[in-house]
Amino acid sequence: MNIFNYHPRASHRVNVGDKPLGGDSPLRLQSMTTCATTNTEGCVAQAEAIIRAGGDYIRLTTQGTIEAENLRNIRNELRRRGYDHPLVADVHFNPNVADTAAAIVEKVRINPGNYVDPARTFKQVDYTDEEYAEELRRLEERFKRLLAICREHGTALRIGVNHGSLSDRIMCRYGNTPEGIVESCMEFLRVCVKENFSNVVVSIKASNTAVMVRSVRLLCHTMRHEGMDFPLHLGVTEAGEGEDGRIKSAVGIGALLADGIGDTLRVSLSEAPEKEIPVAYKLAAYITSTRGGHPEIPATPCPAFDYLRPQRRTTCPVHGIGGNHPPVVVSARLDGDQRTGGLKPDYVYCGRRLPLPKERIAGAGYIVDADAWTGETGTWPAYTPAMLFAVGANPAPLKFLFVNYLSLNDEVKACLRRHPEMVVIAQTNHPNRTGELRALVHELWNDNIPAPVIFCLHYACTSDEKEDFQLRAAADMGGLLFDALTDGILLVNQAPAGQKGISHAETDETAFGILQAARTRTTKTEYISCPGCGRTLYDLQGTIARIKAATAHLTGLKIGIMGCIVNGPGEMADADYGYVGAARGKISLYRGKTCVEKNIPAEEAVEKLLALIEKDQQ
Known part of the structure; x- marks a missing residue:
């Protein structure tokens, strides 16, 4: 794949009632009811709320045969009220329930970890190759019965792997790894291919976003290697609620969407089901509207970079930035406002407006434009490419350089080689922010320049668009964080003239939240x-x-x-x-x-x- 330029991953069409996904279909959005599936009226009411919010599919838990049979009543009542949206049965532990549901609803989700295997017990079992093959034969024989029912009724199937419910069999051979997660899925997909059953969607979910993203990347690679193009459902399971849940979902789902991966998605929040849909819509709309048809980014990936198993880029540490240090948070305070929330930034960029010592944020270093820097303790100069002639005369042990990809010329590179005390603040105004920032780091990497890189992202959201700001920043940063390219974040939000913007404290807390969501820096529970x-x-x-x-x-x-x-x-x-x-x-x-x-x-x-x-x- 091209990591710098957006190209949607090719997948085949899967028919889910009258709302197909994959192929040239739009991104499909879904949510899940929280009522007992025996409660027909409650499930219908929640389904209506999901539909009114813009959801395409409604998933319902189906613990047993009674719940599976009642899906017919729920489906019939929705049809009576004029809704034709597909229903999805969510099945765990009981393949007989999946058989029943497949004859009633448009799609059935099964979990490879507990479809024929018992609930995970965390026990250690050593399988011989013959015993393992026998387990796969048993799986195939039972699974083929479900495929036959799905084929007869035109029912779609989701093979939905959860990181938290891998079978003991998979765990004992592969461990709790992305490789094990992917193999759990591939065992079932190979049977689907063997049986010529293609009406299948695949998902891999985890509460750990790094595990989720790496596993989905590996799954795409493995499917491509084996000639498969099944569409993908995306989600971060157990993401939580409120702002943390939204940021965590956007970091994980956004990282994959930004690489053209995903055909349907669910933002799983511990809130009312219908509240998930607007968040999912905003996330999907942002990625598709900014990436589609963007100007080409000419770049060459560094041979040392491994998209499937990324390791942090080696950089020269400078005053706690880069090296093995966790990514820093830089706050832009050009207006002089020094108010903070519960989390304080590591550095503050103040332009030419350095506040008095008593007004500064305790413990933060201050970054000042180089032509206004006076050498005061605790402050550091910031340059642009036009000011590089003055770098050599400055004795500061830490310097910053604002630069974008197009300005990363030979003169800039030479300066960075001569001055290992310089930290790059990478900027972009490209529609594909992730792609161009990747290109900048890969160019430094290819030229053996180990300068730490802080990513600077600009937005223009009002105070009423705080959720939009959080989703966009998290989605733009997700791929960069999972690529292990990030030594720091600087988020800048400037509301349109005359409108109230998001506070500096909220902007900083979003940056910390993004780092925590990607498991790169922990600052709160x-x-x-x-x-x-x-x-x-x-x-x-x-x-x-x-x-x-x-x-x-x-x-x-x-x-x-x-x-x-x-x-x-x-x-x-x-x-x-x-x-x-x-x-x-x-x-x-x-x-x-x-x-x-x-x-x-x-x-x-x-x-x-x-x-x-x-x-x-x-």
């Missing part, structure tokens, strides 16, 4: 919470609010809040603590992957979780 569905066994949204209110001050923890056991212990496998629905009104608590207390009454569970965390923090 991360909440891995599922969006809820008909399997959810307690008040999910209320519980999330209570846990967040009590733990938000804890830096660096990851807390999983799961509605049920389907993905619970697995999806939160790298979480420090887990809160998982075990039965109706009952909760189990986890420390890492270990269950420490089972079947706690829901009204007592939050306090017990907090007591567990407090005890461990002592």
Whole structure:
């Protein structure tokens, strides 16, 4: 693939009722009901809300045969009300349920990790090659029965791999790796190809965005190598809610969309189902509107770069920037406003307007235009290509250079070679921001210039468009972060004249949120919470609010809040603590992957979780 220029990945068309996806179809958006699937009226009402919000598909959890059979009543009532939107049955643990659902709805999702394999137990089993082959034969024989039913009824199939529910068989041979995730999917796809069944969509989801993006990249490569072009469904599972959930989803989904990957998507938020659709629409519309038909970016990828398994580019560390240091956050404060929120930037770019020492943000370094820099302690000069003649006379041990891809000429490169104390602040006004910034870093890399690079992105959103700003910045930065090219972020937002913009504090917090969402720098507690569905066994949204209110001050923890056991212990496998629905009104608590207390009454569970965390923090 061309990592600098946007070209949508080719996929074949899959028929899902009257709304096909893949091929030349538009990006399809979907959400999932949270009512019990036996509650016909509740599911219909939620489906209507999803449709009114702009959703194309409605997914419903289907735990058993009773729920599967009731899909017919839900479908019939929606048709009676004039809706023809496809329904998708979400099936785990029971292949017989998938068979039943496939004769009723337009699409069935199965999870390779628990379709014929039992629920993941984290046990270690050593398979001989013969035993492994026998397991695959058993899988194929059972799966072919479902394919026959889907073929008979014109039903589409989604093979949906979840990082948190890989089978013990896959885990024991491949481990909890992108390679294992991809192989879990490919086992089923190979049967589909063998049976000449192509009405299949594929998804790989994880709460860890780095795992999700790397796995999908590897899946695309593997499918292409084996001559497959199945369309892809994108999503970051257990993304959470509020701003964190939106940023995390945009970082992961946006990184793939920006590379032309994806045919349908869901933004999984721990909120009402219909609230997911506008977020998904904004994200999809931004990528397709800015990337499609953009001016070509002439660039050569560095041979040392591995798109499938990226390693951080080697740079010369300068004052905590680059090298093995986590990416820094730079804040643009050209208006003199020094107010901050809960997170303070590492550096402040103030142009020519250096505030008095007593007004400055404590602990932050100040970047001043070189022709106005006086050498004051804690301040550093910033150059442009037109000012390079003066660099050699400046003794500062840290200097910055604002540069864009087109201005990265031989003179600039020579200056960077002579002055290893210089940090590049890379700017772009290209429609494909990700592509042009990639090109700039790859040119430095090809020329063996190890200068750290801070990416500077400009936006023009009003205070009412804060969500738009967060989604756009996260989507633009996602690919750069997962490529491991980022030594820092500088987000600049300037609202149109006469309109109120987003505050500097909100802009900085977005930058920190993007870094945390990509797992490159942790500055606050991360909440891995599922969006809820008909399997959810307690008040999910209320519980999330209570846990967040009590733990938000804890830096660096990851807390999983799961509605049920389907993905619970697995999806939160790298979480420090887990809160998982075990039965109706009952909760189990986890420390890492270990269950420490089972079947706690829901009204007592939050306090017990907090007591567990407090005890461990002592």
